[in-house]
Amino acid sequence: MLPFARVTIIGLGLIGSSVARAVQEAMPTVRVTGYDADATVRDAADRLQFCDDVAGSAGAAVIDADLVILCVPVGIMGEVAAEFANELPADAVVSDVGSCKAEIVRALTEALPNATVIPAHPVAGTERSGPEAGFATLFRGRWCIVTPPEGADPVAVERVSEFWRRLGAQVETMAPEHHDRVLAVTSHLPHLIAYTIVGTAGDLEEVTQSEVIKYSAGGFRDFTRIAASDPTMWRDIFLNNREAVLEMLQRFSEDLSHLQRAIRWGDGDALFDLFTRTRAIRRSIVEQGQDDDVQDFGRTHG
Amino acid sequence: MLPFARVTIIGLGLIGSSVARAVQEAMPTVRVTGYDADATVRDAADRLQFCDDVAGSAGAAVIDADLVILCVPVGIMGEVAAEFANELPADAVVSDVGSCKAEIVRALTEALPNATVIPAHPVAGTERSGPEAGFATLFRGRWCIVTPPEGADPVAVERVSEFWRRLGAQVETMAPEHHDRVLAVTSHLPHLIAYTIVGTAGDLEEVTQSEVIKYSAGGFRDFTRIAASDPTMWRDIFLNNREAVLEMLQRFSEDLSHLQRAIRWGDGDALFDLFTRTRAIRRSIVEQGQDDDVQDFGRTHG
Numbered sequence: 001m002l003p004f005a006r007v008t009i010i011g012l013g014l015i016g017s018s019v020a021r022a023v024q025e026a027m028p029t030v031r032v033t034g035y036d037a038d039a040t041v042r043d044a045a046d047r048l049q050f051c052d053d054v055a056g057s058a059g060a061a062v063i064d065a066d067l068v069i070l071c072v073p074v075g076i077m078g079e080v081a082a083e084f085a086n087e088l089p090a091d092a093v094v095s096d097v098g099s100c101k102a103e104i105v106r107a108l109t110e111a112l113p114n115a116t117v118i119p120a121h122p123v124a125g126t127e128r129s130g131p132e133a134g135f136a137t138l139f140r141g142r143w144c145i146v147t148p149p150e151g152a153d154p155v156a157v158e159r160v161s162e163f164w165r166r167l168g169a170q171v172e173t174m175a176p177e178h179h180d181r182v183l184a185v186t187s188h189l190p191h192l193i194a195y196t197i198v199g200t201a202g203d204l205e206e207v208t209q210s211e212v213i214k215y216s217a218g219g220f221r222d223f224t225r226i227a228a229s230d231p232t233m234w235r236d237i238f239l240n241n242r243e244a245v246l247e248m249l250q251r252f253s254e255d256l257s258h259l260q261r262a263i264r265w266g267d268g269d270a271l272f273d274l275f276t277r278t279r280a281i282r283r284s285i286v287e288q289g290q291d292d293d294v295q296d297f298g299r300t301h302g
Numbered sequence: 303m304l305p306f307a308r309v310t311i312i313g314l315g316l317i318g319s320s321v322a323r324a325v326q327e328a329m330p331t332v333r334v335t336g337y338d339a340d341a342t343v344r345d346a347a348d349r350l351q352f353c354d355d356v357a358g359s360a361g362a363a364v365i366d367a368d369l370v371i372l373c374v375p376v377g378i379m380g381e382v383a384a385e386f387a388n389e390l391p392a393d394a395v396v397s398d399v400g401s402c403k404a405e406i407v408r409a410l411t412e413a414l415p416n417a418t419v420i421p422a423h424p425v426a427g428t429e430r431s432g433p434e435a436g437f438a439t440l441f442r443g444r445w446c447i448v449t450p451p452e453g454a455d456p457v458a459v460e461r462v463s464e465f466w467r468r469l470g471a472q473v474e475t476m477a478p479e480h481h482d483r484v485l486a487v488t489s490h491l492p493h494l495i496a497y498t499i500v501g502t503a504g505d506l507e508e509v510t511q512s513e514v515i516k517y518s519a520g521g522f523r524d525f526t527r528i529a530a531s532d533p534t535m536w537r538d539i540f541l542n543n544r545e546a547v548l549e550m551l552q553r554f555s556e557d558l559s560h561l562q563r564a565i566r567w568g569d570g571d572a573l574f575d576l577f578t579r580t581r582a583i584r585r586s587i588v589e590q591g592q593d594d595d596v597q598d599f600g601r602t603h604g
Binding site: 141182190200274 | 485529533576579587597
């Protein structure tokens with residue numbers, strides 16, 4: 001039995017358009033309705049045909065949905081939900097794909113006090129943005145974390161979980177606050193650091209920007225991928241998961257100071273120990289199917 | 303005309319074995335002699351046949367070479383050079399592939415006071431180590447930085463440059479000290495930060511290591527590639543390019559504090575501005591052929 005029959009996706013960027021494509025592929029009888037506030041994105045969705053219908057407003061999009069998924073930046077979740085609050089069917093489940101859940105649970109339950117809100121976060125993405133960048137297999141083999149508010153209806157939680165399993169994801173359930181701490185370290189802190197170092201490298205005087213680009217194959221270019229991610233999305237994530245990000249950043253800074261000291265005092269053993277330990281984590285990520293085991297990320301080398 | 307006829311490679315790991323393979327492919331008439339202090343690596347070299355000869359000692363390896371390339375960790379360059387100092391032909395050119403050049407120029411000219419020393423650094427590599435990991439196309443389209451000591455023979459500099467061009471690299475010449483600052487930002491600092499964050503993530507209490515691994519697709523896994531690089535090699539780089547690394551680290555820490563403050567005070571514009579600027583650098587790296595233009599590093603997604 002299909003978990004939902006009429007799915008509405010609000011926000012048709014990388015993630016929203018990938019969800020639409022994945023539903024078309026995995027559950028072809030499900031009707032997919034899409035909406036995006038940006039008319040050029042709606043036109044692209046019409047052209048690329050990853051929705052059965054593209055609605056002209058958020059309200060019109062949700063009018064007979066049994067699942068509504070918000071795929072918009074974290075900072076405007078509540079505002080967008082308020083746009084369709086009056087048209088939302090009483091038995092519809094409302095979900096989202098945002099990267100920080102405590103704040104989203106708060107914003108959505110405030111905007112939709114009578115709705116069944118079951119937030120979720122597929123841990124998948126790429127550095128590209130927009131409806132052209134999406135693809136149906138984005139969630140395959142990746143994790144999707146469902147973060148129900150306290151007292152949520154277990155049947156609705158299971159329906160949302162089954163929806164994501166059908167798209168190829170593995171599902172885990174977690175309290176919103178714990179989710180936010182886990183993602184602070186596995187996603188938010190890495191992005192913050194990547195953005196920072198790319199910025200630092202671009203600001204030097206003794207080393208020109210053209211030198212940074214030319215010699216980026218020494219390691220720097222790995223950081224530039226995630227530092228090319230959508231700026232609005234990431235601004236909102238940092239502002240809405242502030243406490244957990246600042247806590248992880250504090251730990252990272254302490255560890256960096258420790259290494260700085262080891263370099264200054266020539267403590268080779270401290271460096272060697274850390275550099276050995278970190279190899280094991282890479283190995284586990286590959287073993288557990290969360291990254292491809294391809295040398296140098298499979299770069300072509302000519 | 304070939305720049306060299308008899309090339310000896312000391313150290314047959316990822317880089318040394320890639321140089322050997324690339325010479326076999328690009329200049330098949332050149333005789334390649336290899337040596338590695340580790341007998342199991344010498345056996346692998348025999349088996350994989352990327353050298354014409356595998357010598358039993360460093361001295362025997364160089365005895366009729368016209369180019370000797372040291373492909374050993376930065377910290378033992380001088381010591382290894384001293385091993386073959388007595389057997390080195392008077393007209394041989396000695397080079398290397400190390401990642402910090404001022405210290406290597408010092409160590410090699412001290413160990414080989416009468417030799418022609420022309421250090422070089424191919425800016426290429428992968429996270430794998432050892433003779434099995436090498437491949438002939440590693441240097442194609444990458445830069446090789448030649449860093450002659452003051453007063454070096456221009457003919458020898460040109461021969462070393464031509465050697466690297468034959469292997470597919472683009473060659474640039476630079477003072478050793480400037481090289482060290484450029485690489486501190488494009489390679490050494492990124493590795494230090496990647497090692498640190500992978501270590502930080504492994505040490506948390508509230509978030510388990512298994513959670514870090516499971517949800518690494520949110521960005522963290524990009525860092526684990528370079529944090530899986532050879533520990534000995536990287537320990538030596540940080541100890542031998544200390545001043546430049548500490549200087550870049552200081553700048554990075556200041557920039558990170560600036561972002562930390564922006565997050566704490568909710569300054570979304572500061573975040574958005576940086577996140578927009580960093581996209582352009584990624585674009586330039588791809589445009590200039592220093593990274594592949596493949597979404598999500600070409601990961602397979604199921």
